[in-house]
Amino acid sequence: MKYIEKLRNSGLRPTKQRLQICQVLFNSKKTFHFTINDLKKKIEKEININISLATIYNTVHAFENKGYLKQIPINSNQTYFDTNVSDHHHFYDLNEGRLIDLENSDVGPINIKKKINGKKIKSVEVLVKLEA
Amino acid sequence: MKYIEKLRNSGLRPTKQRLQICQVLFNSKKTFHFTINDLKKKIEKEININISLATIYNTVHAFENKGYLKQIPINSNQTYFDTNVSDHHHFYDLNEGRLIDLENSDVGPINIKKKINGKKIKSVEVLVKLEA
């Protein structure tokens, strides 16, 4: 199974639940944005199974730490994740509360001129808020 | 009092508590970042008074809606605000959990090439994550 390696890389044993989470997260052609609750519902709908919230939090956080998922920096009461881990950005539609991918090529190069001593840049994320 | 107009503009009556909040928020020369709890503590320290959390939330949200405060888009368990409402960006030091201003001139022009039908851009915010 192709997900076993992903799990082992993330320091997780390949259990039944984790493989099912992988299937929902990584099996579709299109990447997508989700909250933990979205993901729980998606799992219930697509695999018709219940996985406890604690397990989902666990697995998602492990993948995030390993870079298999990205957190989207946005102020919301819930944390948003993205299965698209390529270097890209987001529109956030304030009226509909919807996130839309914004490819790197849609933004152009971003040149951070200021440096902070002893620190290196880990990521540069652009959030473009939209309104009607 | 210079804050009365700010409050009235935000649809708020100038009460004693709100004027005190204004003093802590807008009286200092330097702008700063804060969470609601930071602000509560700052008020207690600087004016030696207790204002209930509900009042602080209320006032901060009214100012945010009016553009007198900005929310900083970052995933954290708490919401961060900025008294610097000019068009600018942020470093976020992952190791220390610290925010640092990044002036517009430190980033250079950002050109969003993709358009979404019927939506206009309200803001463009860049978050640069730093690590050791």
Next chain:
DNA sequence: GTCTACTTTATAATGATTCTAAAAAGGTGT
């Protein structure tokens, strides 16, 4: 000053996330 609508406050409610500890399952060695 009186009146009415808006405010403040303490406290309760909500909701996302994390913790806990007991039961279940994975993995290794036999």
Next chain:
DNA sequence: ACACCTTTTTAGAATCATTATAAAGTAGAC
């Protein structure tokens, strides 16, 4: 396959930021 030990899953409790509530206080208009 079995025993054993560790990791994992789970339901439910705990935590913590934020929001709602409703009673007592205050601002502003007359």
